[in-house]
Amino acid sequence: MLSMFAFSDAQPLAPQRLFNLGPIPFTNSMLFGLVAAVIVIGLFGLAAKASQLWPKSRLAFNVETFIDLVFGLMLESFGNRQKALKHFPLLFTLFVFILINNLSGLLPGVDTITVTVAGVSVSLFRSWTTDLNATLAMAIISLSTVHFYAIKDIGAKGYVHHFFSGNLKNPMTYFIGVNELFGELLRLVTLSLRLFGVIYGGEALLSAIAVLAGNFGWAATLPIMFLEIFVSLVQAYLFMMLTASYIVMSTSHGESETHGVVTPSGAQA
Amino acid sequence: MQHVDPAFIKGLTIGLGAIGPAVGVGMIGSAVVGAVGRNPEIQGRILSTAFIMIGLVDAVFAFVLLILFTT
Numbered sequence: 001m002l003s004m005f006a007f008s009d010a011q012p013l014a015p016q017r018l019f020n021l022g023p024i025p026f027t028n029s030m031l032f033g034l035v036a037a038v039i040v041i042g043l044f045g046l047a048a049k050a051s052q053l054w055p056k057s058r059l060a061f062n063v064e065t066f067i068d069l070v071f072g073l074m075l076e077s078f079g080n081r082q083k084a085l086k087h088f089p090l091l092f093t094l095f096v097f098i099l100i101n102n103l104s105g106l107l108p109g110v111d112t113i114t115v116t117v118a119g120v121s122v123s124l125f126r127s128w129t130t131d132l133n134a135t136l137a138m139a140i141i142s143l144s145t146v147h148f149y150a151i152k153d154i155g156a157k158g159y160v161h162h163f164f165s166g167n168l169k170n171p172m173t174y175f176i177g178v179n180e181l182f183g184e185l186l187r188l189v190t191l192s193l194r195l196f197g198v199i200y201g202g203e204a205l206l207s208a209i210a211v212l213a214g215n216f217g218w219a220a221t222l223p224i225m226f227l228e229i230f231v232s233l234v235q236a237y238l239f240m241m242l243t244a245s246y247i248v249m250s251t252s253h254g255e256s257e258t259h260g261v262v263t264p265s266g267a268q269a
Numbered sequence: 270m271q272h273v274d275p276a277f278i279k280g281l282t283i284g285l286g287a288i289g290p291a292v293g294v295g296m297i298g299s300a301v302v303g304a305v306g307r308n309p310e311i312q313g314r315i316l317s318t319a320f321i322m323i324g325l326v327d328a329v330f331a332f333v334l335l336i337l338f339t340t
Contacts, residue, residue, distance in 0.1 A: 013339050076314055194328035201334035208338060231327065238324035241317075 010207035011111060013200070015131045016122045018115070032110070033128030036101050044096075070095060073237075077244050087247055090145060094138065095240040101128040102199055102232030106225060111203070130200040132192065139192040142243040143184075150250040162250065191242065198235050202228045279337055286333035293326040 015027040047063035055061045070092055071084070078084035104110060105127030114121045128134050151159050164177035206224050213220035301319045305312050 010338065073317060076317070190328075194325075194331070197335045198328055198331035201331040201338065204338035205334055234320055234324045234327065238321055241321050 010204045011123065011126060011130065011200075013132075015126055015133075016117070016120075018117060018122065018124075027126075027131070028122065028124055029126040029128050029131035029134065032104065032125045033101065033131075033134060035125075036097070036104055036128060040097055040100055067092065070240075074240070074244055077241060078248055083248075083251075087145075087149075087244070090142075091240050091244055094142065094243060095236050098129060098138070098195070098239055099232060099236035101134075102236060103229065104128070105130065105199065105203055106228055127199060127203070129195055130203060132196045135192040135196045136188075138195075138239070139188050142191065142239075143188055143246070146243065146246045146250055149247060153251040187246070191239070195235055195239060198231055202231055279340075282333060283337055286337075287330065290326050290330035290333075293329075294323055297322050297326070 015029040017025040017027050018031065019026055043059075044063065047057075047060045050057040050060040051064060052060075055064065071088060074088065074091060075081065075084050078087075110125040110127060111123045113124045115124050116122070147159075150162070154162070163180045164173055166173040166176070202224075206221055206228065209220050209224055210217040297319055301315055304315050308315075
């Protein structure tokens with residue numbers, strides 16, 4: 001009965017090396033991340049080239065509708081249209097890239113086409129977000145952007161004051177400040193591990209259900225595939241909205257709470 | 270309890286670990302329905318916030334799944 005959990009179909013936790021590029025190993029998830037990047041850049045580059053005021057090409061029209069949709073979703077958490085436009089390229093890139101990489105784990109051929117590397121059979125493609133290196137890199141980029149814009153908008157003194165707010169003579173201030181700093185580090189961990197855990201756990205669940213169902217694997221994995229599509233969408237949206245919320249929370253320190261009546265955006269820039 | 274069956278531990282992990290996220294998502298759902306009932310105009314914003322919270326709770330369940338399938 002223990003062999004039910006010892007399935008051999010699922011991917012191991014760490015992505016496997018395909019070949020070496022000099023000193024750096026090139027893994028199968030890196031390869032598929034490159035493929036997804038080429039696809040995304042090609043698609044949006046073509047749409048950008050064909051975009052006009054009244055676009056004639058259907059691709060440009062659909063891409064513009066999609067961008068408008070995502071911008072509308074994001075505008076609510078920013079409140080200020082100029083600020084939203086400033087941060088929109090990064091957030092939209094995060095959303096689209098994470099979405100396409102999450103969904104790519106469901107394509108036929110991913111995890112099933114294998115090559116033999118040094119005598120071990122290794123799958124050729126593996127979804128990029130099932131690689132903890134990848135989600136950690138994205139989390140580092142997002143949080144670096146948050147801190148960079150925090151220092152740029154409030155200034156270094158305001159940034160330190162954001163953590164160590166309160167009476168400087170009171171030792172409790174330092175204790176709370178250290179806790180806040182630890183919370184910032186924890187954001188890195190939770191942002192990367194959440195995306196990795198959800199997508200990798202979903203793939204492992206899919207493999208386990210396929211092994212458990214035996215001959216009826218094709219029917220039993222169908223609801224799990226729908227769950228995976230839903231979870232991919234939610235996690236991509238969540239990553240983008242969390243980054244947007246962190247940016248808003250760390251750069252709006254010092255403005256009054258009643259924005260929307262009068263927006264002092266001129267005073268900030 | 271000198272020798273514990275690993276399958277038993279895995280079953281216990283998934284059984285106890287699924288209670289928390291299920292209750293959490295249920296509470297978010299009930300709050301969403303209550304809020305939309307009071308103020309149906311901002312249904313879009315309420316739903317967006319609800320999906321963010323569901324994503325956060327879903328991640329906890331994913332951690333449980335991750336531990337289950339990798340040990």
